[in-house]
Amino acid sequence: MNSISEIAKKLLDENRVSAVVGYSIGSLPNKTKTVIVKSSQQAEKLIFNNLCVNNLAIYLTKSFRLTTQKPVAVVMKGCDVKSVTGLIQEKQIEREQVFIIGVKCNGVSEDGKNLSPKCYSCKLQTPKMYDILVGEEEEKNIEFKNPFSDVEEFEKKSLDERWNFWMNELEKCVKCYACRQVCPLCYCEKCIVDKTVPRWIEPHTSKSSNLSWHITRAFHLAGRCTGCGECERACHHNIPLSLLNKKMAKVVYDNFNYQAGLDDKAKSPLADFKFQDKEDFIR
Amino acid sequence: MEEKILTSQFEPKIASFVCTWCTYTGADLAGTSRLKYEPNVRIIRLPCTGRIDYNLIIKAFENGADGILVSGCHPNDCHYSSGNFYARRRFIVFRELLQFIGIDVRRVQFAWVSAAEGAKWAKLVNKFTSEIKDLGQFTNYQKIKRDIFLEEAVI
């Protein structure tokens, strides 16, 4: 079994890829650093361990002008591959433009101690799509959790409780847009909040403009979010952004029987319709 | 949280986003047919319900709307053949999002009103207006807009 750094070295030496995006040892004990390796000398830095939380699919749209002649290699866990599927589905990248170094993942951790929340409902220890596979699957003794259990729990609250909860949470938002920047599916060249004419969402921070921003973010990702949890991880004010995303995923699953990131040929649910869609709320 | 103002003075502000081909023409018909209906609705005409961005709804709430009425062509009647189908899907999801955040979705009503249904439009507006009157002013949203100015004075 070859290690990631050996594979990366080989790929770069044989000139098959233009760069390898991967993880290296971080500057803090419980973090790994993302690196973009362009020469085989640097490839030694590449590692994979249980601290590799980041979803590297983000670099495909943010850092490269991709070509089919010389793809970019990316180290990917099962959950990250879903984002690539989404990007292919939405015609942002082509399959041939990425070389996926799939890793068998046994769960990752954000702080070195606890398993990342997304891992509890993950069934993709082995990626669904890859060009080369690394790592070994361990016996997984994680108790599987229904991904929507916290959404269902939250829905039991009254209208006012929910409103007050979100007001308290969204009040903390400082609009650093880390949630947008780390999201592999937020690839718009110009985000709606950066547009000035017309100005849909005011750039200042207040409950009302923060609410508009978070409604926008959640709704734009409805049926597209693959649940990688990067937005929530990047938020230093711990706003439960995944809760909104999961709710959207649940609505889309319940109504249109669709799950994001599983089929690169499927049509995005909000860019599609059926004659028999429900309309019991329409007069 | 929501204070109810149930006095007869409360006249809700209702923003209505309608498609130009069906509902707008239908509303016009209500007018030419001399049908009398509640004056609380402000009609904003758009090309198609498929054009109705959720941001229009949020902006209307931000600017003090107590209720929002969205209306367009019946299924299969769309001038652009499928705009209303896309809109229907979008509203299924958007309604759920609003509800999840704690906004009463009874304040956002969707309807199909064709160009021939002037009477349906008048009835719809009357019914929706009385429902919003029962719900009272949408203080939750209006309060957070006001808060912007109050908080700043403290620091």
Added chain:
Amino acid sequence: MKNFKIKNDYKNFVKGLLSLNYLVIAPKYENGILKFSKIKNAAEILSPSEYINTVSSTKEYFFPQTEPVIKFTFEGKEIFLKDVEIGKKPKVVLGLRPCDAASFSILDDIFQYEYKDEFYFTRREKTIIIGAACESNDESCFCTTTGLAPDSSQGADLFIEKNNEEEYFLRAVTEKGERLVEQLIAEVEELEEEPKKNPLYEKIEKQIRKKIDLIEAKKWLDNNFENEKWEELSSQCLSCGSCAYLCPTCHCFDIVDEVNYNSGVRRKNWDACQFDLFTLHSSGHNPRDTKAKRYRQRVMHKFKYYADRFDKTLCTGCGRCIRACPVNIDIYEVVKEFAPLVEQN
């Protein structure tokens, strides 16, 4: 300057402070995160040993994230201007770590450079800063590099420290601070002798990341505006504003008019150099159009431009940007790339 012993415990001292009709701002857990918030009663207070540092800095109380500069209304063709009022109540910001307290001497310079920022200084003058020495640190802290230490009182009006016997005492650093202590005489007692230094602070200083030679760093920056290293250093950056928004010294802002049909407000909003929109001209041209150029701006501004102007670095080593970065870009490691460590005996 005088030193004062806190007679009872720390909470009683805060109680005394609250009774003086000050708006007290101190670290407090709110909605799951530790941040500087308004304290209503002394029970909410955390003693200096109970936290390392807050998620966000105190700059929002002097230079708020969003601040109306002027309000205006239109009537016909006429425009009426209205000044914005700033809160009048005096404030005490309590429990700042040396890295946060030191940020004020940095911000004071920039907010009166060429033009005196009325909003900042009105708030600044009404506020008393009470610092607190660090009793623990984490892997991100690097204040020694910027010339600070776990017990340096720079920028504070009063400073809380532990003496050799593990008792808290107050060090009056400025006259403003001393005047406050005089009002609190029921809670404090003047010390005759200079208290003995607690060995804890020296221990922490040793645990903190090794000191980098910033003079050497500046020399490198002076000559390397164009260098391919910038591309490499910024390659994994995702262009969010976490680092700048949490930084106690970052002070870039953007001015925006928010206008309704008959009224409006001109606002000052925080801006961050890593955003795509940063310094974008209305013509569409952007002098800092790539990540590398924006990241260079960040490092240069902190360790070169500011040093050229004021002979200080625009960084206090609080480590917030390191903790918050989603891809682990570490400014300490970045500076270490081109500057040596200081030899320590």
